Amino acid sequence: MYRTPVGEAKFAHVGLIEGTQLQHRVDEDGKGYVLVAEIPRAALPAMTKPFTGGFRTLVNFSATLGGHNKFWWANSDGSANRETYDEPSEARFYPGAWAPVEFSGLGNGVVVRHWLHCGPFGGPGAEQFKSDPNGVIKGTSIEMKKAVKDFCEAAHYPPDDGKVDLSATFTGSMIQGYWNDLHQVRWKPKTIEALDTRAIVGTGGQVWYGTTWIHSPAAVELTAALQGHPMTEIRWTLNGEPLSVKATEYHEAEGENRLLRTANRTITLRAGWNQVSFRAYCYGYAPFRVGLVLKAGEAKLWPLNLSAEPPEQRNGSR
16 A cells, blocks of 8 residues: 555555666657666566567556656546655556556567668759659650659669768769758668658659668578558668569558558578668659568567667677
């Protein structure tokens, strides 16, 4: 029982979970955070089901930013206290505020959520395109979609060498086109969109690059679900070697997301860090999206580590 001069709350059991590991990261704007918790199954011996996909329970947690900005993940009945000057109120649990949570297993694979993107790239001739290429090039009878494909396939830019230097900047005519003058282009972090397994990349008539890293403690074979978009051409590479995937091999997703296209490829990750990269552009249905989902048995997926930073530029940390 938890009792203070202003009230009381009863719980069957309250205790620390031994072996729990917690990590957090505060958002750059200081208004939010990401929390990661690792809870050993042995800490909950009464559970008849493990933490796998479909397991449901009630959960809540809170955070206080800057000492006085307290908020909860859930406050279902409005009872959770946001006081930051009264220790008894701050220490109390508010079960009425807890909300249902469903654990997601690895049955649907591991989604690569974080990428580095670089673009857009264009050059002389790209100024005649537009974000949604259609019709013909102004003053000609040339079909714009075909012109975009011919232009982007023939073009060559510095990121085509496969090197990722976070300090590098790209300037000049190669980043010019129908879009506003960007002055410079560099590698920037990108995260997948809400309710999607892909990140938004760019609009029509632009060449973009993306890359991410996967660490495996040992060589392992798995399936890479390479995800694209209608009227989008993507060149994939694994550790600098091409993954040959034809546009006709991408299949439309079942369900509501009709703009999702997926091609499955069996790949082998080497022991250590592996770099997966793409070069892409679209000639319709802009903005286009690209993503990657890794699929295999749980025993193969759990040991993997994902990163959107070049290993050699992170002081070798994992």
